[in-house]
Amino acid sequence: MxxxxxxxxxxxxxxxxxxxxxxxxxxxxxxxxxxxxxxxxxxxxxxxxxxxxxxxxxxxxxxxxxxxxxxxxxxxxxxxxxxxxxxxxxxxxxxxxxxxxxxxxxxxxxxxxxxxxxxxxxxxxxxxxxxxxxxxxxxxxxxxxxxxxxxxxxxxxxxxxxxxxxxxxxxxxxxxxxxxxxxxxxxxxxxxxxxxxxxxxxxxxxxxxxxxxxxxxxxxxxxxxxxxxGLHDSSAALIPYLVNFQEPFVLISTGTWCISLNPFNDTPLTDEELAADCLCYMTFQGKPVKASRLFAGYEHEQQVKRIADHFNQHPGRYRNVEFDSNVIQQLKERNKREDTLLTSHPELLQVTVFGQRDLSSFASDTAAYHQLMLDIANAQYLATKRVLKGSAVKRVFVDGGFSKNAIYMNLLAAFFPEMEIFAASMAQATAMGAALAIHTAWNSKPLPNDLIALKYYSATHDVTF
Known part of the structure; x- marks a missing residue:
């Protein structure tokens, strides 16, 4: 053989x-x-x-x-x-x-x-x-x-x-x-x-x-x-997308940090963007990429432990919670009453909002988990919107851990009804990017054009923001 x-x-x-x-x-x-x-x-x-x-x-x-x-x-x-x-x-x-x-x-x-x-x-x-x-x-x-x-x-x-x-x-x-x-x-x-x-x-x-x-x-x-x-992981994760797609896009690379990367936005950073944790990364070709960061993966990990402890559940239970639009609607109504400060001052909405919530006020752990994802998706919307400004992007790709989270993906589609939102299913974007960067040094075949499988999420009428 x-x-x-x-x-x-x-x-x-x-x-x-x-x-x-x-x-x-x-x-x-x-x-x-x-x-x-x-x-x-x-x-x-x-x-x-x-x-x-x-x-x-x-x-x-x-x-x-x-x-x-x-x-x-x-x-x-x-x-x-x-x-x-x-x-x-x-x-x-x-x-x-x-x-x-x-x-x-x-x-x-x-x-x-x-x-x-x-x-x-x-x-x-x-x-x-x-x-x-x-x-x-x-x-x-x-x-x-x-x-x-x-x-x-x-x-x-x-x-x-x-x-x-x-x-x-x-x-x-x-x-x-x-x-x-x-x-x-x-x-x-x-x-x-x-x-x-x-x-x-x-x-x-x-x-x-x-x-x-x-x-x-x-x-x-x-x-x-x-x-x-060797490559910085966030820049490596961008490479398969730059290789496969010509139309402008934003990539939300999710892990411990959730980084919104826009390689089609070359406008200089403003003072306001810097204050909101925007920055520039660099592509492997040495071009600036406007990006915004959110510590959402870390936050998710910590708050899932808190929910599991409070409701006496195993943390692994929350890996595959199904999206329930009725629960989201109920939470939205409740949040209108409780989150007046946050809704009237969206710039104050940080990913740590859920950490301030009283878990005993939720009827179930599922409702609490939906609220966690609603807080994270809301913060993600604000963070991603900052790098979209000034560019002609109509597509958002999500890869990494949250791309497999149905609640996160459905909420993101609801927050961005004018965008095409895709969960990108690919065998390890970061690792693949590092392999693609030196493709010609080891691979005798042409670059493949089917590296990324996309799952489309559309905004539903029963969840709107």
């Missing part, structure tokens, strides 16, 4: 770490999911267990290379991007993988923005709100100013996708999808590194910038394969 050519993709999320093998038709022929127990950094803050992640890459590859029915032609990575691995001359990590949720020292943040033009002007240049540690460049600034003895030993600061690539190739590189993603490192007006990066001497700690489609030979033993540079 002849060996099947495949590409291996490591897709590293905050919660789940996945390995996929795709064949040349982009069908998944192998997958594995792992979760690692978090560790803590020197301040006691929770963070990723970098050593567990590193060992799992090597262990997984050894297993894959032992298979006689497959031949690995290439390996690439997609991972959350706002985390840096500081390596020394020998490539060893010098610090824990600090969490992007870690509190940022207030005085140090004030010092930075005062020195480099003020928060408002800087945020416009860097196309990102002030996000503390989530602006990963600020982590590097922090290391320089609070732990100079460690900073001196840093050969390169690599974003997580590029560190994983480095593990297999031995080549340190930077990638535009990571550098251009709310890092404060990139000036979107000048389309180059921001001046502070040069003034602070930080540029010399950043590896050379590679194209997202470049590959390197592998240093890790195995068969003859090439290694991609």
């Amino acid at each position: 002849s060996e099947i050519p495949v590409i291996a993709i490591f897709d590293v999320g905050k919660t789940n770490k996945k390995l996929f093998l795709f064949d040349e038709q982009y069908r998944i022929v192998f997958e594995r999911t792992a979760r690692f127990t978090e560790t803590t950094d020197e301040d006691g803050a929770p963070c990723e267990n970098l050593e567990s992640l590193r060992l799992s890459v090597f262990d997984s590859l050894r297993e894959v290379f032992r298979r006689k029915d497959l031949v690995v032609k290439a390996i690439n990575f997609s991972a959350y991007g706002a985390s840096l691995v500081y390596i020394d001359e020998e490539g060893r990590p010098l610090t824990p993988l600090y969490s992007y949720l870690k509190d940022y020292p207030i005085a140090l943040g004030e010092q930075f923005y005062q020195q480099y033009g003020g928060e408002q002007a800087f945020s416009i240049q860097a196309a990102s709100p002030v996000l503390g540690s989530l602006n990963s460049g600020m982590q590097l600034y922090r290391l320089k100013h609070t732990r100079p003895e460690v900073y001196e030993k840093v050969k390169y600061a690599l974003h997580l996708p590029q560190y994983m690539s480095y593990l297999l190739s031995g080549v340190a590189c930077s990638d535009i999808t990571s550098i251009g993603c709310h890092t404060n490192l990139w000036d979107f007006q000048q389309n180059n590194y921001h001046t502070w990066v040069i003034k602070e001497g930080v540029l010399e700690k950043l590896a050379p910038l590679f194209s997202s489609g470049e590959v390197m030979p592998a240093a890790f033993p195995g068969n003859s394969y090439v290694v991609g540079t």
Whole structure:
């Protein structure tokens, strides 16, 4: 039997770490999911267990290379991007993988923005709100100013996708999808590194910038394969859509964060948009993508636990709750009476509204869950609307976890009756995007045009907003 050519993709999320093998038709022929127990950094803050992640890459590859029915032609990575691995001359990590949720020292943040033009002007240049540690460049600034003895030993600061690539190739590189993603490192007006990066001497700690489609030979033993540079996960998730669709669209990529990405909106960010958590990402071709973020997946996970505990149910029960338009109508009537502040001031409506609701006021856990999804969909509507403004988009694609949630999808269709709303069913958009980015380096076949199956959701007359 002849060996099947495949590409291996490591897709590293905050919660789940996945390995996929795709064949040349982009069908998944192998997958594995792992979760690692978090560790803590020197301040006691929770963070990723970098050593567990590193060992799992090597262990997984050894297993894959032992298979006689497959031949690995290439390996690439997609991972959350706002985390840096500081390596020394020998490539060893010098610090824990600090969490992007870690509190940022207030005085140090004030010092930075005062020195480099003020928060408002800087945020416009860097196309990102002030996000503390989530602006990963600020982590590097922090290391320089609070732990100079460690900073001196840093050969390169690599974003997580590029560190994983480095593990297999031995080549340190930077990638535009990571550098251009709310890092404060990139000036979107000048389309180059921001001046502070040069003034602070930080540029010399950043590896050379590679194209997202470049590959390197592998240093890790195995068969003859090439290694991609790795991509920021949200930018990777956009690639299959850019490959398959020419008509303008917005993609809502759902996971821990729900990111509304509009690659057809090149209008500059406004002060109001920045204040509402809009920012720019970068496509793998280096073009800005206007985006808005919502911490909705995390919120959903926390509130489902709260509902399950209150009603004495298993959290897994809420994975497949059917959409009930009657329940939604009842909740809408009730909310009109109770949510006067929120309905009269929609800009105050944040995704955490449900956390303030009294669960004992709901007749059932199903009603409570519908209310959670109504709050999330309402916040999603406001967030997505911000990136639609000024563009001729008529289609919205939803991928990731919420694309399988019938309540979320039906509510989104009701909030956007003028749009075509689709749940995109695809074998792992983020991982597939990382595979497509280096298609020509491993795949002998043309790019497929049937990667994405779409399920249309229409606005129903019994639910309107």
